Amino acid sequence: MPFYDNSDVQLIFSEDTVIFDTVFTTVGSVTKLFKVKNPYSQPVLINRIYIAGGKDSDFRINVDGASGNYHEDVEIRAKDSIYVFVEVTVDPNNQTNPMIITDSVIFEINGKMFDVDLVAWGQDAYFYPLTIFEAGNSYTLANDKPHVFYGWAVVDSSACLILQEGTRLHFHKGSGILVYKDACIKSLGTVENPVIIQGDRLEYDYYDVPNQWERIWLSATSRDNVFQNTIIKNANVGIQVDSVGTTQEGLPTLTLINTKIENMSGVGLLAQGSEVVAVNSVFANCGLYCAALIYGGSYEFIHCTFANYWSHSARDNGLLLLNNYYESVNKQIVVRDLTKADFKNCIVYGNKDEEIELDKDASGTFNYLFSYCLLKTQQNTSSANFNNITANPSQVTVDGNSHDPVFQDYENYNYQLFDQSAALNKGNASYTNLLLNYTSSTNDIKDNPRSDGAPDLGAYEYIP
Template structure:
């Protein structure tokens, strides 16, 4: 009896509100239609139990009279995974919302998805129902959820991370000096803001072209897909040897991959192949007195340095594309070079003093590679004239000033420098596509020996099928019609 009475009172209240509209000057036509800035609100993959970012849409009154929306509610009610803020009022059901003539109100939507124990993504749906003059309209809500394995401030012993479910790292994951972290092909590792992966032991991240290993931030909405500085990055401490990253993607951190640490003895070493490091706030690849062997790599779009090789070390890069067109995410222009080679590092302290670190640059070889960007000088050399400083650019396209001296054949063999040798990437600014245009001067000018040593490019295209290998990570193969 009480439930019936409550329902009756609610109906009476709505009817009274509707009839009072005419007295208060509201549009009371049953044909009145609100207009929505979107008819469906979609949330990209959301980790279960982790709340989404807030999305919003507008509800517009196109008429010359005010409209009173008698009710706005989530169809799923209190059992819905979604939450609403209706023009500043928090609640999943709100009555008598006025929309002024030819004006709009805002609806804000969030979602938290409960785990279901399954590995595959799940879909959660609901709708927002608007009742105006007995006329009902709906905006659909769709969210895709994903269960995950949480790693929070954890010391990782020898183990294998699998592709069964994604991993979500909070704070840090630390691989101690006696342990090996093996990561299977297809594994996805997401990092919360401020989190990082720190390795004193070893990491073996060996993906495949079809199943690449991804190191990404945990904000998966489309608006975050190329935003840097969403997590700290990966650090290989000095003393960490024989690390492997093959067919890996590292995106949107502060420093993508740091190899070596100044405060630790010894060096770090890594084999970095068929991998991409993109959209870093500070540096893509930052190495200190270490050893790197790399080929088929893309390192792009970094706020300071794409690649910094400091305090000496031994480095080999073949068929590597270093492309730095920073600027889409910051109003501050980049004043640094994309590639820095140095046998010295000076660190200043807060008291005005400084500490100098130096080491022999035993080898820094760049073969069949591209170093280019939107600055005039994209290569910086730092030599203290005390330690060894050995480097070689061979069959490379380089963005340097015309005054940059490349006459020493011990350091430069078959190099093409300056803006007239722009490699003509397909779209380095918007789509961040660093493949070569059909008119690129990088086509077919690579050293044949390097092309035969690495016959497949980063997309597994054959470098040996035309008149010569292209320089950089991508091979341009023309179709018969020239496209």
Template sequence: MKYIQTVLILAIIVIISSCRKDFSTVASSGKLEFSKDTVFLDTIFTNIGSATYNLKVYNRSNNPISIPEIRLENGITSNYRLNVDGIPGKIFQDIEILANDSIFVFVETTVDVSSLPDPLYTDKILFDSGDNQQDVDLVTLVQDATFIFPERDPITLEIDKLTLNGQSTTLQGRYLEDSELTFTNEKPYVIYGYAAVPPNKTLTIEAGARIHFHNNSGLIVDELGTLKVNGTLNEKVTFEGDRLEPFFDKVPGQWGTIWMRAGSKDNELNHTIIKNGIIGVLVDSLGTAGVPTLKIENSEVYNQSSFGILGREAEIVGNNVVVGDAGQVSFAGTVGGSYNFTHSTFANYWNNSLRSLPAVLINNFFVFENSQGQEVTDTRDLSAANFTNCIINGGNNVEFVLDKVDGGVFNYFIENCLIQFDDFNNSFANNAELNFNDTSHYLNNIINGNPDFIGRFDEDFRIGDQSDAINKAKATSLSIDLLGINRTTSPDIGAYQHIIIE
């Protein structure tokens, strides 16, 4: 019976297929249409592959067509790579497109700038030949760079891992050589793995330098090491990922962190932009003899997937600082320490995922599991958490939290700040550290005022002329704002003086 059923099914298939007309095409007549006449592959670094770009090819006729040939003008020597309707290559024959249908052509490239007479690298995709030939231009700007990457064991081929303070780590990377301890603005720097500043050495980064990190990469300042970033108002220093295409301009988590390890000293960031990492700056340990572990001035930290700035029992001084969106906290001063910020703006409007923590979080403890598997809370002294003339704002109802555990010093003073704190469900009603009427810790603050940011979802945290921060700052020695505008008289709260948009 099963045999008879099988024969019947096969017979039906044969009958149906015999009724189907043969599929036939006509030759392309040079009337293809394209989604664009030029494919611009945005700027790439030498020897680093581009993102994938696409071109759509349309057959507007009522007949299926066959394109005799699609190829790159420079042939197999071209640095461009194509994928035509799912097939990779550089030369393609007899590509069919159904009537009133289309196909995709995907384009990528990797270019060695040293092989080019001009950093603008071009080619063409040629469709058909002779009188029917049509073309689409390909254009890429290739940028030279200084590359820093870890060594590879010649026998095992394993990439070297860092040993920090005598302890092995799983971090791929290496210490910088003495000849690499000055970064200039002549060419961008592209770092693979973690580049580490050795003990008793200083990495100096000159004004206008651009530092790009590959995935899972970053910068480490080891014990007794120092980082000096010397940007200026007109020549800022930038730290970001190594993908230059516009799509990646606001993608967080592209690289790791700038990690100032316990015992590093005299670190300074001035006129610096740090964006699109996991933790913008990670600072460990108290400084020595009143010298902060980090002094950060006139600087901006944006779009970090975890923390903007994370201090762990650290000593940080910040003036004219903007810390924007972060997946967890814009600024966290944890495990005690000393934190002093003046004329700074902390604004977290992160919208890539749910964020439950505030823009600014201060605590004096850490939790760990002991050898018996028990959870233990250990406290450290918070010698200072002082915020003067700061905006603390964001998309959550509560954007400022002091989280104290008894057992250590907990010193803080918040003065002339504009703070988002709408505790509508009284979650913090029993938190004595958040009593804004306590004048021994709070003075002249504006709670739940309007900062009137120019573009809060674009991380433009300049303030407009409707801001409640206008003329409400306390006079300090910081006579100019982040943009170099004078604030000697009638200073505004935050990193910026207000602007008037007409």
């Protein structure tokens, strides 16, 4: 069958512009594609397909399986289509601000020319292979450009890694931070300019993909670790705090203030016989547990939100686990006392009927308290371990539709409250004042005041 060769030829493109979200310099993007359709009952012959920028372009194309930025005599059969795949790698230019990269794919056929625009945002960065912050020294990372790690970042003995406000850390698959004995990490963001720790793929398709990197690992005897106004997302484990194998005096410490740990394939906060304080913080959307407080320890949570609506796979367990023992390599049960696990003015809520798991060895101490909390649980909330509990609130109606009784929009990871939330005005003001032991005010995670004497539960105060 002859080719359609009229000068009025048209091609149909599935996209007129292909846009890439921010891509780090020297790091290849995801592959995007668009489709080119022949609307005619005869085949068409595209004389040339090429990138306008030629060999110097940051973009690369593959036309129906054939790589290269220049192609001739590409046939599209009658009423059929071809696919054009596009990637981009941005050259570094030592700019601190994102740069825009543009080009186009040109199609020449029967004396006519068509084009599809290509647009990418490029971001220069500091790049690291396996990195050791050497023992005994203090390191403050610059906050002018992102830091991208392709191996573990090890904070060696007695060293301290300081992340100032606005610092952005990005970790490649399998990498993370290891804080060694007597070392510490201090992440000191602000409400306006938080520290962000996540994977190294910034394209929108990766926005909420878990397990992009490994974890922040605070080893046994690391001390005085602080995360303040920090967002940690899309890893396997958010923060792991160890103490197994150390004496009671060797417990690591971790303080979380106005911090979000979200979207982990495994556990948000994995605390193993450790000492943790968290205030105004959010633990959300994890495949196993938002918080697993195991092998004993001492824990205090004030105005924290624990929320789990994990949808990437089946979730068979609750979002919160408390435990006071472990099984040794010799199959012996080793009891480690849970001296304290206090939850005050907190929310523990998700889409499972039971979101609280209590795994207790009766021969050890197992002290826990939920006071002035909203819970999703089948536990006996009349027992001494529970005080002033709002349990299992019913769905509410908003604009004629059934609505989650607690959160504004959990489907979009928004765990703020709304005007009918069951968590409104249920807090204890004396617990709110305990925030002053760790922060300069009793304001919420977004710096909204809790000033009406009837604080809302969780990390967010509802503001009409």
